[in-house]
């Protein structure tokens with residue numbers, strides 16, 4: 561488990577509930593990861609995986625497939641859930657995010673109103689252009705580790721975090737999609 565800083569979080573995590581359920585997808589193929597330049601919504605201008613909010617009536621798996629279709633015109637095959645992320649935000653509603661991986665997909669990654677596709681070498685992931693939390697779980701996820709992360713933000717800055725990996729992380733998931 562990794563934590564920063566040593567002080568306590570101001571969030572009462574036991575009673576914490578996010579307003580926004582969301583998803584992320586990382587397609588990895590031939591030593592490359594399919595990232596996006598996000599053109600709309602939360603994190604506009606950042607590099608991230610495709611994803612977005614879960615619509616009412618959807619589960620996380622249905623939502624991530626729909627978001628990949630909408631944002632990049634691809635349909636990932638057999639997404640595998642790798643982690644959950646809990647973001648306590650200071651200036652936007654809190655987010656609970658399900659993170660998936662896939663190795664194959666149908667379609668050709670295509671620019672849309674929402675995203676530009678960016679195939680990126682696995683050793684050149686641009687963490688400086690991504691959300692600050694990503695560097696604390698994405699490398700481990702790419703090594704095949706399950707994870708559960710809690711992050712407290714002040715604006716776009718992480719002020720507290722706790723990230724667990726492996727089977728103990730999965731035990732902390734709110735939902736097993």
Ligand SMILES: Nc1[nH]c(=O)nc2c1ncn2[C@H]1C[C@H](O)[C@@H](COP(=O)(O)OP(=O)(O)OP(=O)(O)O)O1
Nearest residue numbers: 582583584601602603611612613647657691693694
């Ligand atoms: N700290 C963070 N780190 C991260 O890696 N991804 C984050 C993040 N905070 C939010 N996200 C991602 C998760 C999810 O893919 C996306 C949710 O916001 P969006 O505004 O993109 O949702 P939608 O694409 O559904 O947008 P709308 O259609 O405009 O509602 O932002």
